[in-house]
Structures are given as structure tokens and as C-alpha cells.
Amino acid sequence: MQLSREELLSAYRRMRTIREFEERLNVEFQSGTVPGFLHLYSGQEAIAVGICEQLDDDRDYIGSTHRGHGHCIAKGVDVKGMMNEIYCKSTGVCGGKGGSMHIADLDKGMLGANAIVGGAPPLAIGAALTAKTLKTGGVAVPFIGDGATNQGTVAEAMNMACVLNLPVVFMFENNGYAEFTAASYATAGSIEARAEAYGMPGTTVDGADFFAVHEAAREAIERARNGGGPSCIEAKAYRFWGHFQGDPQVYREKDEVKNLRENFDCLKNFRTRVTEAALLDGDDLDAIDAEVLALIDEAVTEAKAAPEPSPEALHEDVYVSYQ
Amino acid sequence: MPVITFREAINQALRQEMERDEKVVLMGEDVAGGAGGSAGGDEAAGGVMGVTAGLCTQFGRERVIDTPITESAIMGMGAGAALTGLRPVAELMFADFVGVCFDQIYNQAAKFRYMFGGKARTPLVIKTLVGAGMGAGPQHSQAIYPLLTMVPGLKVLTPSNPYDAKGMMIQAIRDDDPVIFCEHKMLLGMEGEVPEEAYTVEFGKAKLTREGSDLTLISMSHMVNHCNTVADRLAEDDFSVEVVDVRTTSPLDTNAILESARKTGRVVVVDEANPMCSMASEISSIIAEHAFEDLDAPIRKVTAPHTPVPANPTLEALYLPSPDKIEMVAREALEYEL
Numbered sequence: 001m002q003l004s005r006e007e008l009l010s011a012y013r014r015m016r017t018i019r020e021f022e023e024r025l026n027v028e029f030q031s032g033t034v035p036g037f038l039h040l041y042s043g044q045e046a047i048a049v050g051i052c053e054q055l056d057d058d059r060d061y062i063g064s065t066h067r068g069h070g071h072c073i074a075k076g077v078d079v080k081g082m083m084n085e086i087y088c089k090s091t092g093v094c095g096g097k098g099g100s101m102h103i104a105d106l107d108k109g110m111l112g113a114n115a116i117v118g119g120a121p122p123l124a125i126g127a128a129l130t131a132k133t134l135k136t137g138g139v140a141v142p143f144i145g146d147g148a149t150n151q152g153t154v155a156e157a158m159n160m161a162c163v164l165n166l167p168v169v170f171m172f173e174n175n176g177y178a179e180f181t182a183a184s185y186a187t188a189g190s191i192e193a194r195a196e197a198y199g200m201p202g203t204t205v206d207g208a209d210f211f212a213v214h215e216a217a218r219e220a221i222e223r224a225r226n227g228g229g230p231s232c233i234e235a236k237a238y239r240f241w242g243h244f245q246g247d248p249q250v251y252r253e254k255d256e257v258k259n260l261r262e263n264f265d266c267l268k269n270f271r272t273r274v275t276e277a278a279l280l281d282g283d284d285l286d287a288i289d290a291e292v293l294a295l296i297d298e299a300v301t302e303a304k305a306a307p308e309p310s311p312e313a314l315h316e317d318v319y320v321s322y323q
Numbered sequence: 324m325p326v327i328t329f330r331e332a333i334n335q336a337l338r339q340e341m342e343r344d345e346k347v348v349l350m351g352e353d354v355a356g357g358a359g360g361s362a363g364g365d366e367a368a369g370g371v372m373g374v375t376a377g378l379c380t381q382f383g384r385e386r387v388i389d390t391p392i393t394e395s396a397i398m399g400m401g402a403g404a405a406l407t408g409l410r411p412v413a414e415l416m417f418a419d420f421v422g423v424c425f426d427q428i429y430n431q432a433a434k435f436r437y438m439f440g441g442k443a444r445t446p447l448v449i450k451t452l453v454g455a456g457m458g459a460g461p462q463h464s465q466a467i468y469p470l471l472t473m474v475p476g477l478k479v480l481t482p483s484n485p486y487d488a489k490g491m492m493i494q495a496i497r498d499d500d501p502v503i504f505c506e507h508k509m510l511l512g513m514e515g516e517v518p519e520e521a522y523t524v525e526f527g528k529a530k531l532t533r534e535g536s537d538l539t540l541i542s543m544s545h546m547v548n549h550c551n552t553v554a555d556r557l558a559e560d561d562f563s564v565e566v567v568d569v570r571t572t573s574p575l576d577t578n579a580i581l582e583s584a585r586k587t588g589r590v591v592v593v594d595e596a597n598p599m600c601s602m603a604s605e606i607s608s609i610i611a612e613h614a615f616e617d618l619d620a621p622i623r624k625v626t627a628p629h630t631p632v633p634a635n636p637t638l639e640a641l642y643l644p645s646p647d648k649i650e651m652v653a654r655e656a657l658e659y660e661l
Contacts (some may be wrong), residue, residue, distance in 0.1 A: 106443060
């Protein structure tokens with residue numbers, strides 16, 4: 001399906017925002033100003049954006065992973081609010097009490113990054129049950145890393161979604177590594193074959209190709225919205241960083257990441273594709289690059305200067321009410 | 324006032340709330356039963372103990388959802404549905420099964436509100452069978468409410484009678500936080516007066532099921548009834564025994580506990596759970612910390628031993644706190660001299 005100029009610009013802006021956000025966080029993390037653990041999404045942008053550009057804020061939900069920044073940005077969570085959250089400031093989208101691995105924004109249909117591997121798929125099918133019960137036409141998309149593929153929760157969610165015919169698109173991101181262990185070692189058979197075993201459509205796409213992800217997602221979302229039930233997409237993904245920042249990555253060949261950045265970069269692919277087809281020109285994309293750079297600069301500056309949560313915040317919001 | 328069973332009281336609460344609010348849905352293993360069966364797929368069970376009988380027939384399979392045996396997905400689907408606009412009652416058939424789905428309860432549902440900066444509401448009820456007494460053995464008989472009580476973000480209900488069961492279930496469904504509703508197997512047939520109309524029982528408010536001045540028995544769930552029996556026996560010997568039914572272990576009515584402990588100066592805490600990190604230990608520590616000066620005897624505990632629940636009925640009876648054991652410890656507390 002041919003995308004409009006506006007759609008292409010929007011997709012590029014989101015992907016570029018994710019890349020800039022993550023690459024800048026790496027720099028800031030090394031300076032020691034970012035608390036906690038950091039798992040960066042660089043290299044996988046086309047997957048989150050390829051599907052989320054086709055989801056609505058108010059009725060479609062995503063469930064995310066510990067590598068969730070990209071999913072949040074793709075689903076429209078405020079970038080500055082996210083940066084503030086990663087700095088654990090009171091101005092963060094979760095008031096500084098969630099941090100990098102728990103960014104959520106229910107108003108944007110973002111059910112939360114999730115620090116439990118395989119934690120989100122059961123929650124996402126719950127959002128799909130709400131959509132089905134209240135007839136909102138909504139769709140739920142759990143993102144699932146190749147590591148989570150082997151968690152029972154994922155198998156349970158896939159089975160339940162099929163049994164109840166829920167509007168779900170299971171979006172698997174196979175970046176080849178579950179932490180420090182290769183997917184080729186840890187995942188038996190194939191993800192696509194697992195989808196088939198549950199009787200749902202499954203397809204595999206190149207996660208560095210925005211257009212391939214977009215097309216597969218379009219079909220799966222349409223099927224779910226029209227009552228056709230769940231389906232699976234496995235996107236081959238390319239993780240430009242280690243499992244977390246500080247991972248020495250001794251399990252990878254020396255030039256593996258260099259090769260990925262040179263030959264499997266979804267942003268480079270996108271630029272080549274749209275400029276060669278004369279859908280957009282380089283100046284359009286350069287202008288977005290500059291705007292995004294400025295936005296991330298501002299976000300980091302503001303986050304560093306933002307206030308800490310008050311001591312009272314420790315005890316707040318455990319319950320809606322508790323006598 | 325109509326007299327109905329504990330089982331019927333819960334059923335009535337679910338029925339009335341489902342009639343009132345179409346966002347209330349019930350999900351779990353065999354909550355209807357019969358789905359896909361060769362008999363035609365009509366409701367076949369209404370739960371393994373019959374607590375949800377008739378609800379599927381009245382509300383249909385869209386709202387009374389038979390799930391596969393898949394507890395993580397049931398708890399997670401309930402939590403996700405609660406987060407996005409439904410008011411699900413998700414059944415965990417036996418509380419022992421929390422072992423396979425605890426993550427969805429304590430890392431997910433319990434933490435949403437806090438880790439999402441106070442913006443989430445998770446009106447989820449987890450309805451689950453607890454307790455020993457049926458010879459069901461180590462994996463179907465545990466009183467694991469202390470394990471759930473220790474989790475910030477959860478509320479835990481331990482009703483001891485049909486009236487509380489109905490009012491607490493209705494409050495649980497209307498409540499905006501995740502609530503664990505513990506229904507004790509041995510109480511399902513218990514009869515009591517229950518108003519026909521809908522009503523709620525406030526959480527965190529203990530009830531004195533007996534009033535007295537010589538000794539306080541503090542308990543929850545099924546054990547409250549044993550405590551009442553003991554209080555009545557001791558009354559025949561002119562001992563005035565107060566029984567505090569905490570009703571909810573989270574929130575816990577510490578004021579009522581301390582007030583009664585200060586009044587009588589002698590306390591026995593009775594808990595069906597294993598002794599370590601039990602409600603008995605928690606309540607004892609609260610009294611020791613805040614009412615030490617008012618005590619006339621050491622706080623005593625009657626709990627299950629630090630063992631699994633045995634299947635053998637004789638051993639199971641030894642495992643459980645009984646009126647006789649409670650009475651023995653109560654008399655020791657009454658006779659203790661400083």
C-alpha cells in the first residue's frame with residue numbers, strides 16, 4: 001500500500017526520534033547521570049513504528065518490554081515526559097517511580113514497558129478482551145522479544161487469544177539475543193511455526209524494512225479489527241547495543257555490530273527507499289533530523305534540571321484508597 | 324431476613340453486580356463449564372464448587388467466560404482488562420495455584436498504580452478458594468493469604484460468614500484497586516442471614532463477633548468460627564472472651580486489634596496459615612510494639628505447623644487449629660500470672 005507524504009514524514013520522524021533518544025541516552029548514561037538499568041532500542045525502530053503508526057491512541061493498546069523506549073515513542077508517549085521519567089524526576093510520565101523499564105501512558109494506549117520478560121502479553125490480551133466486550137473496535141499489540149518467546153506467559157496468551165478470538169497482533173522482535181544468549185541456541189523450532197501450531201496466521205518480516213513491517217502489520221491489524229482474531233508477526237531485528245548499557249558484549253564477534261549498523265539500519269534503508277523513489281527528498285529528512293536533535297537536547301536539559309519527587313511521594317499512589 | 328449459604332451469598336453478589344454494571348465480567352476455569360462439550364455447550368458446573376452456578380445462563384458466555392487451564396493468562400487478562408475499562412472477577416480456582424501466576428498478580432496488577440505514577444486504576448477481583456479440611460492435600464488446601472497480604476497494592480479479604488461474603492464481594496467489585504477475595508472451602512455451606520438487597524462491607528473494619536473483657540481471640544476466615552465456639556465454651560466457665568474478626572488482612576484494622584488487646588490484656592491470635600510470617604506473627608508484633616504495657620500475659624499464637632498440608636485426614640486434623648487447641652491455649656493465657 002502506498003503511504004502518503006504525511007504518513008512517510010510522520011514515520012520517519014518517529015523512527016529518528018527513537019534513534020536520537022537512545023543514542024543520546026547512551027552518551028548520558030556513560031556520564032553517570034542516568035539512574036538504574038538501561039536497555040536501548042536502537043536498530044529496531046522500524047518494528048515499533050511500522051505497526052504503531054497504524055494504531056489509534058484511544059482504543060488500541062500496546063504492551064511492551066524492558067526494551068520499551070521505542071514502543072513508547074512509537075505509540076505517542078510524550079518524549080520529554082519519557083526523558084524525565086528515565087531520569088526518575090517528578091515530572092516524568094510516571095512521576096519518577098517507574099523509571100526506564102516501566103514507562104506507561106494509558107491515555108496513549110501504552111500499557112507499560114515491563115521489566116518482567118513475558119509479562120505483557122497476558123495484560124495485552126486483557127486489553128483485547130475489553131475491546132471485544134465493549135465493542136470499541138480496538139486492537140491490542142504485545143511486543144515480545146525472542147527471549148520472552150520461551151516464557152509460558154507468551155504461550156498462554158497466544159492460546160487464550162485464539163480460544164476467545166481476541167483482536168490481538170503478537171509482535172515478536174527477534175534480535176538474535178536473549179540477554180547474552182543467542183536465540184539460535186535458546187529458541188527451539190521457529191516463532192512462525194509456533195503461531196501455526198495455535199492455528200493463527202504467522203508471518204516473518206525483515207525488521208530493518210519499515211515497509212515490510214508496515215504491510216504485515218496492516219494485514220494483521222485489519223484482520224483483528226474485523227473479528228478475524230489474533231495473528232503473529234516475527235520481525236527479524238538488529239540490536240545495535242548490548243542487552244543493557246554496560247554489557248561488554250563478549251558473546252558477539254568483534255565486527256557484528258559494525259556490520260549491523262552499516263548494512264541493517266532501518267533509518268538508512270528508509271532514506272534510500274523514499275529518496276530513490278522520489279517520495280521524499282533528502283532536505284525533508286534532514287530538516288526532521290535537525291528538529292529531532294533539538295527536541296532531544298531540550299528533553300535532556302529539562303530532565304536534568306527537573307525536580308526530584310517529594311519525600312511524600314514514597315507513600316503515595318499505592319492504592320486508589322486504603323483505610 | 325433470608326437465610327442463605329456462604330456459596331449463595333457470593334453468587335447473589337456477583338449476580339446483582341453483573342445486573343447493575345455491564346462492565347463486570349467473570350472469567351476462569353469452568354466458571355460456567357460445558358463450553359464445547361458434546362452435550363451442546365450449555366452451562367455445566369458454575370465453578371468447581373458451584374459458586375457461580377446460573378450466571379452464564381443469565382448473562383451469556385461473553386460475560387461469563389470459560390477459560391483454558393491457564394492461570395497466568397487468566398490473572399493477566401483480568402489485570403489488563405481492568406486497566407482498560409472492565410471490572411473483571413477473575414477466578415483462581417484454588418489459591419495454591421498462585422504458584423504459577425504470581426507474577427501477574429504481584430509484579431503486574433499490584434504495582435500498576437504506583438509505578439505508573441498514580442494514573443492507573445485496576446478494578447480487578449481475584450476470587451479464590453483457600454483452606455484445608457477436605458483432605459485435598461498439599462497443593463489444594465493452603466491458607467496462603469499472608470503471602471498476598473504482604474504485597475503493597477493488593478487488598479486481601481478473608482470473610483468468615485455469609486453476610487460478610489456478600490457485602491465484601493460487592494465492595495470488591497466496586498473497588499478500584501486489585502482485591503483478593505479468599506473463600507474458605509469449609510465455609511461454602513455455612514448458613515446465615517443475608518439481606519436480599521445489595522450492600523457493601525467496608526474494608527479495614529474489624530468486627531467483634533463476641534464481646535468480652537478477660538481475653539481477646541483475634542482471627543480471620545474460617546478460624547473466626549472456631550474462636551466463637553471457644554468463646555461460648557469459656558463463657559460457661561464465666562470467662563468473658565472477645566473475638567475480633569479482622570475480616571480483611573489488607574487493609575488490617577490495627578485500631579480494633581489494639582483496642583481489644585488493651586481492654587483484655589490477654590491475647591491469642593488464631594491463624595490457619597503456616598506460622599512463619601503469618602497473620603498471627605504480624606498481629607502479634609503489632610500488639611507487642613504498641614500495647615506492650617497493657618498486656619497481662621504473653622501473646623499466644625495458634626497456627627498450622629511449619630509443614631505442608633497433609634492429605635491424610637487424621638494428620639490434616641492435627642495440622643489445623645481446632646476449637647480444642649484454641650481452648651487449651653486460651654485457658655493458658657487466662658491463667659497466666661505475671
